[in-house]
Amino acid sequence: MVTNSSQVNLAARSDKLSELQKCSRKGEMLELYQFEISHYCEKVRLILDYKGLTYKKIEVTPGIGQIDLYRMSGQRKVPVLKDGSEIIADSTAIAKYLERKYPERPIIPTNPQQRALCYLIEELADESIGQKSRKALFSGLSQSQNFRTSILPSTTPDFLKQLVAAVPSDLLNVLGLGVGMTPDVVQSALDDLKQILESLSMLLFDKPYLVADQPxxxxxxxxxxSMYIKFPDGPYLDIPPDLRGKGVPGIADSITFDTFFNWRDQLYAQYRKPLTATSSPASGPTSIQID
Structure with a gap:
């Protein structure tokens, strides 16, 4: 059969255009409005890195910057992703948007059973690990002076670090009562997190990922x-070096959870880009600019 040469050329140009569109789309500078220390933002950063997408981190100023964020997105919470004229708030909504717009490295299984399990585990992470780890972090800060000072920004003056370290644990616990961080609430969160991590460790005992053969x-x-339970031990976050690999005493330093944290370390090593290879870390909180 003889093929019309113009049809061949047209098909070749179409294929070339498709490839150029993909390259152009990947090259667009997505904007992630974030707090560097936010674990929900870290979830999105992991997905962006896995998909190989270039993005710019924009650190939102607590307070005034969140007013600007409300003007842009209709709500005050981070993360918010800006992709051209598209504005997407909430880490789950961002993940689903990225899957639709940039499907080359899928993160949501097509198999119905795997997809259902994927959504269930994500819900567990968002609503249980994410919420309870905040309480666990408070526990760690009240127990350990070193942990308390390590979480301060690297630009914090030494005298202020000394003041923070000198705050008695009993006083921190009293302050915690005012925001609902009672000893019973904190202990319940710690117990729940330990059970969750034990269960996840069993799921990961003989396989590399939680749901499928790929992340x-x-x-x-x-x-x-799980970032607040134990911070990643590597140059992935713009945090003080002393904070890397540190976490909640009794969990982060327990061999019981080695399987889980070793799995997470491997996931980071494979897919999370270090600071030098991704968007530049913010020099400090700045008020965002609304187009």
Whole structure:
């Protein structure tokens, strides 16, 4: 059969255009409005890195910057992703948007059973690990002076670090009562987190990922939302070096959870880009600019 040469050329140009569109789309500078220390933002950063997308981190100023964020997105919470004229708030909504717009490295399984399990584990990460780890972090800060000072920004003057370290744990516990961080609430969160991590460790005992043979939204949600329990031990976050690898006493330093944290370390090593290879870390909070 003889093929019309113009049809061949047209098909070749179409294929070339398709490839150029993909390259152009990947090259667009997405904007992530974030707090560097937010574990929900870390979930999104993991997904962006896995998909190989270039993005710019924009640190939102607590307070005034969140007013600007409300003007842009209709709400005050981070993360918010800006992709051209598209504005997407909430880490789960961002993940689903990225899957639709940039499907080349999928994070949501097509198999119905795997997809259902993926969503269930992501919900566990968002609503249980994410919420309870905030309480666990408070526990760690009240127990350990070193942990308390390590979480301060690297630009914090030494005298202020000394003041923070000198705050008695009993006083921190009293302050915690005012925001609902009673000893019973904190202990319940710690117990729940230990049970969750034990269960996840059993799921990961003989396989590399939680749901499928490749990472999914479930893996990135669990890895990102567990950040407060133990910070990643590597140059992935713009945080003081002393904070890397540190976490909640009794969990972060327990061999019981080695399987889980070793799995997370491997996930980071494979897919999370270090600071030098991704968007530049913010020099400090700045008020965002609304187009």
């Amino acid at each position: 999914t939204l479930a893996d990135f949600a669990v890895a990102g939302l």
